[in-house]
Amino acid sequence: MISTDPLIQRRSPTGQVTGLDACPAQGSEQMPESKIAAPFSGVLFTPKAETNRKPRSAEDPHRKPAGASMTLLELASCASAGSAIEPDGSMRLQTHVKSADLIDFAKKHGPLIAREPASCVNLCAQGRLQSIEESTSLWASAALTANIATLAAELASGALPMRNAQKILAGLSHWRLQANEGKSFELYLISRPTSASYAHWLGAPCFIRREVIGERIGYAFLLGNETGYPPSTLEIALALFAEEPAASDFSVLMRAFDLSIETGAQLAEEASAATGKRNAVPTQPERPGDRTLTETELSFNEEDRPILGLLCRTLAVAHMNDIQVDVFSTDESTGPFVFGSYLSWLWYDFSLGIGQARIHYCARCGKGFSTAGHRGIEKRYCSDRCREAAHNERTAQSKAWARRLFLQKEMSIDAIRKRLFAHEQKTTGSERIKKWLSSWPDLKHALDEDIQSKGWGSPLLARCRKEELDLDKLLSAKRKKELAELKKRKGGPA
Numbered sequence: 001m002i003s004t005d006p007l008i009q010r011r012s013p014t015g016q017v018t019g020l021d022a023c024p025a026q027g028s029e030q031m032p033e034s035k036i037a038a039p040f041s042g043v044l045f046t047p048k049a050e051t052n053r054k055p056r057s058a059e060d061p062h063r064k065p066a067g068a069s070m071t072l073l074e075l076a077s078c079a080s081a082g083s084a085i086e087p088d089g090s091m092r093l094q095t096h097v098k099s100a101d102l103i104d105f106a107k108k109h110g111p112l113i114a115r116e117p118a119s120c121v122n123l124c125a126q127g128r129l130q131s132i133e134e135s136t137s138l139w140a141s142a143a144l145t146a147n148i149a150t151l152a153a154e155l156a157s158g159a160l161p162m163r164n165a166q167k168i169l170a171g172l173s174h175w176r177l178q179a180n181e182g183k184s185f186e187l188y189l190i191s192r193p194t195s196a197s198y199a200h201w202l203g204a205p206c207f208i209r210r211e212v213i214g215e216r217i218g219y220a221f222l223l224g225n226e227t228g229y230p231p232s233t234l235e236i237a238l239a240l241f242a243e244e245p246a247a248s249d250f251s252v253l254m255r256a257f258d259l260s261i262e263t264g265a266q267l268a269e270e271a272s273a274a275t276g277k278r279n280a281v282p283t284q285p286e287r288p289g290d291r292t293l294t295e296t297e298l299s300f301n302e303e304d305r306p307i308l309g310l311l312c313r314t315l316a317v318a319h320m321n322d323i324q325v326d327v328f329s330t331d332e333s334t335g336p337f338v339f340g341s342y343l344s345w346l347w348y349d350f351s352l353g354i355g356q357a358r359i360h361y362c363a364r365c366g367k368g369f370s371t372a373g374h375r376g377i378e379k380r381y382c383s384d385r386c387r388e389a390a391h392n393e394r395t396a397q398s399k400a401w402a403r404r405l406f407l408q409k410e411m412s413i414d415a416i417r418k419r420l421f422a423h424e425q426k427t428t429g430s431e432r433i434k435k436w437l438s439s440w441p442d443l444k445h446a447l448d449e450d451i452q453s454k455g456w457g458s459p460l461l462a463r464c465r466k467e468e469l470d471l472d473k474l475l476s477a478k479r480k481k482e483l484a485e486l487k488k489r490k491g492g493p494a
């Protein structure tokens with residue numbers, strides 16, 4: 001696969017194709033089966049004007065391989081999934097793709113896969129790259145699966161409460177399956193709408209991994225992309241057995257998955273190969289109805305926490321299927337690995353960060369980010385943009401508050417300053433409040449009305465004078481003229 005990569009010259013060891021511009025694309029690869037709504041059908045990447053650009057590593061080329069940048073979190077926050085209740089009371093999965101964030105990510109990081117057939121790679125006759133197009137549904141699928149993994153990682157680490165697992169991960173379910181022959185096992189399921197090309201890139205349907213979790217043995221599968229299965233849905237299925245499953249247990253499991261006989265047999269064979277002992281795989285699995293299977297839905301509790309870890313690792317392993325080993329690689333950031341796509345690098349990098357870096361959420365936009373490698377004051381915002389916007393929002397709020405306290409609560413500037421800027425220097429805080437009040441049209445209006453009804457002995461005017469507000473700004477031209485005439489008549493300054 002790697003050897004036929006036409007972009008090998010442009011691809012960094014992290015699988016990233018650099019030096020490309022990104023913009024929304026319309027039309028060419030509309031996915032009629034897609035349930036994922038976005039205002040454009042794809043992301044189009046075109047080479048930037050030629051410079052002497054060398055392909056380089058994704059983030060910081062001098063970064064130590066141990067420090068994960070967790071850029072996958074950024075991709076994950078481009079999409080979300082929630083449950084919506086239908087008029088008939090049933091639950092429906094609702095997905096949301098933040099198109100602007102998605103395009104921002106594409107501009108910053110380039111294509112996710114940049115490889116046929118998942119992506120559309122256009123070369124000119126001389127073999128030079130003309131464009132790469134990746135469908136919106138492929139990008140949305142990538143963001144939605146990343147979203148599952150980042151939330152599952154947090155549930156597994158204890159950062160999010162298990163009792164809310166089904167709210168946090170919409171569509172997550174937990175079942176006990178009891179076959180009438182006596183054996184029972186547990187099944188954890190979660191699914192997301194996915195483009196066929198994405199499910200294909202992941203290799204679904206397939207067995208992913210076997211893990212011993214406490215007293216139980218877990219088998220993880222990716223389902224979907226199969227005839228007879230709901231189209232464009234990717235399902236992650238984790239089966240937990242109390243003891244090593246026998247061939248007959250696998251056939252019960254495949255029956256629960258509702259797979260075709262061929263696919264069921266193939267998955268059962270892959271999974272039983274992982275047990276280490278060769279099980280006889282039934283060539284003629286029973287048809288549904290041969291034996292009954294009782295399904296009981298279970299809730300989630302603390303004991304399920306490690307299963308969320310398995311969910312996260314299952315997705316990570318599924319996404320790292322195009323990594324090759326090059327023990328002589330000299331690239332610092334990737335170590336001995338060569339990544340076939342940037343997406344697999346993102347998952348590898350995320351896997352390194354799980355358990356090390358805490359995931360933080362931006363105090364303004366809610367985007368997840370990692371603070372790995374960050375020292376000093378704890379970061380509260382995902383980006384400079386959010387930090388500045390939050391600062392401006394805070395200022396606007398203080399301004400509105402200060403004005404209200406002055407006019408409605410009749411508080412003195414010093415009292416307002418103590419309430420709003422207690423930590424700042426006295427003069428800077430007071431000066432700022434004075435400026436806000438002096439430039440406030442509402443105060444100007446209120447002052448005018450107060451003078452109108454109470455004459456020049458207006459209490460509000462007296463307060464404004466006492467607090468040294470800018471009366472030149474606060475008094476209307478008419479009032480200033482009146483005041484000047486008044487002074488002239490009195491023959492002295494007011």
Ligand SMILES: [Zn+2]
Pocket residue numbers: 362363364365366367381382383386
């Ligand atoms: Zn933010």
